[in-house]
Amino acid sequence: MNYMPGTASLIQDIDKKHLVLLRDGRTLIGYLRSIDQFANLVLHQTVERIHVGKKYGDIPRGIFVVRGENVVLLGEIDLEKESDTPLQQVSIEEILEEQRVEQQAKQESEKLKVQALKERGLCVPRADTLDEY
Amino acid sequence: MAEGGEPVIIEDYLLLEDAPLLEEMAEEDEELDLYNEMTFGIEQDCTEEDTSKPPMPPEMSPELAKAVAEETEAGEDLGPEAAEELEEPQEEGAMEMEQLGSELEEELGTEDQEEDQEPCEEPNDLGDPAVMRAVQSKPTLESQDSAVLDSRIGACWADFGKEDVLAMDPTVWGSWPGSIPPPHVLEDKAIVQVLERPPPSTSVALDFLGSPVQRGYRGSPRLKRPDIRLVPPKSFPQRFLRQQSPLVPRSPCSPRPFAPPRRPPLLFTSNQTTGYASPTRFQPMPPNISRPPRPLAMHFGPMSPSLDPALFFSPSASGQLNLSVPSHLTQLHPQHQRILTQRQQQSISSKKLWSPKVDPYAGLMTSKEKDWVIKVEMIQLQSENTDDDYYYQTYYHRLEHKQAEEELLGGRNKQEPPKLVTPFIQKVETYNSVVRIAGSLGQVAVSTCYSPRRAIDAVHHALVEEATGSHRLRALHKIEKLFLQLLEVEEMQRKMSLAAEEQEQKSQDAERIYQALKIRACSSEEEAEDEFLQLLCVQKGKKLTARLLPHLSPEQAEKILLTITHHLPFLMKKDVLDESLPLLYSPLNKVVGRMTFSKLIEVLQEMSRPLPESPELPVTMALKNQFGISLLYSLLSHGERLLSSDMPLEPRSGDFEMWTDTVFLVARELSQVPKASLVEPLFLPSNLLSLFCRYLDKQTVVHLEAKMECSPLPSEAAMLC
16 A cells, blocks of 8 residues: 555565675575665575575675665565575675686676777776766 | 461563463462352362472561562462562562562663662451551562563563463463452542542553553553453454544554453552453544553552552453453352353454464554655655756646636535645754854764764865766756756746746846856867866756756856757767757757747758768758757748748848748758658648748749648649749
């Protein structure tokens, strides 16, 4: 029931399990316990989920207080459907290792790209530098 | 200690850490005994109490037992101990409270001390054990103060998962001996007072989660019609939901089972006829929930003088329990009781299949807090300025349009779209950051949600432009500042009914922005130094200019156009990444459309001016840029329009030559530029070919036509060539 037609509010989402994507790329899963007008979130029994390929690993984090502006999106997790996922859960160590490998590969390919462009006289500014202002 | 085999009133529910069946049974047996005794007046042997308990004043009656320290003791000790505890002096009672430790919150202890403890008046040596007495005696801990109950609830809360407690219930609820207060009790003024207290007016509803305390308090049994009805499990949530205020969202129900306290049966009159459970009367929640349910809060209201009719509490409590078994109203035989409750348990356990496991951490955010957040959100929606919440406004416009259409088509009754009723909150238009109270020293901090705290009058004086060294940063900052001003201008524009002075105001504001832009047309200065150009290098700067153009006077707009055209190569180069120059096309097009011929020539001159650094002409470069080519075409098209119209052109000397020169130049460049690098313009004016026809031979025109991918000329026009 939306007693505020035309609006969206997180009030209805309280005490439900949510997946929250942060601006730094982290994925948090936890029970949304409290909000405020800035959509700052209090997440309970939070788990940070790292995805690499078809695998994922959960790191239990406890209670999170997330500043609203850092949230990209969040959505409720259907507890029944939560388990049927094609992804495979692995241990924390394994997923961290996989992540490290993936980052390394990405960095190397990026480096090659920049090098190739430089050779051709092009200088593509990296997207993240725009954020520096 | 009351000797003489006083019937021990087994105290209210107990939170046993473990509730072995044995204990239950033992309790049940005790209850049975009690029941029998009460009913049939059988002398009961008083079981030996714990001698460790301090001696009690004889005048204390055992009836009002306190629910204290049960959780640590076995069930069988309950009765006697309860009696003992009851008879303890007040301080000891308090002390005992402290002993409970984690179970009870601190306030409880203090509260207890604060409570009125009626002095015991009646001697406890009446022979008849069945006689209920001691209304005046120290009231039960629980009866006095549902904080105890609350603590029980709290304990239950913490002890999530102890279904045993539920199992305890039947025994607890067992036949309460003598649910009818004996006549002599009613003579006691205090009791009568309490009993006659009007029933609670406040609601019970949402607080189920957390403040049974409050509910407990305000409820009081109805003397005449002890109509305490217990909701059968199924109907409970439904009713509750129905009566919920729209404001308060549904919090997850947490039917925490806990044993409701056993209340002294004194509170019920003899004319009570209902011995049957009926659902609790739920009172609808007030629309504005002022009281937040506080799960573990000790909420102490005015205490009843003597007996707190904590009995009233039980309905809600038992409602929470989903017990349809009546409490002390009934005089069920314990075995009957047991059967009933067993049945209930089964139903409850079957319910567990569908209801998710109760979340002990739920309800962290109280409904008061939720309401507050909702209120803040609603305030944000209240705004005159349509810019503030675009989605909300758009949603409503669309909804209204749709309904209007439906109305037209269907001819149905006008359906009002559900309007969002926002609470009327006086929005403080001006925020006085610092309030100076006359005659006081210093300032008072005024905080609103717009500005949390401003204790001192510190105003930021440093000029940001000087502070920051970077050109780009300065440019960005300037853009932001001007954009805000532009928004204000547009806002004024939007208010269609502009009075004369408002229009004046608007143009003044626009002028101010224009001045701030510091446009120096056709400056030969280094482009990096030109502030306006730096602004134009940023996409937002282009947007700013594009939106500003309609509000400027024609001269100002033309000056901007001139500047842009003059520095076109520079701008085009800078725009390679962004590709946001086309933003400017539309407003500039309009500007061009209003220009005089002379002005047009002036602009075109800029495009044909040879560049110092590059062999290419601006025209040529423009042909390779979408914005450039579009602008060029637009200029040419306008010129052609002016020439072919009958309007007097008032050209300056040399204008026409310039014009023809430009046309030839463009034609030449167009034919020379390879098709591949020719960019498609944003808009291709239709009169370009006729323009070329005027000056060029047919062959060239055809060639250009192919190049430009124009639609072929109509035959008459072609004839001119």
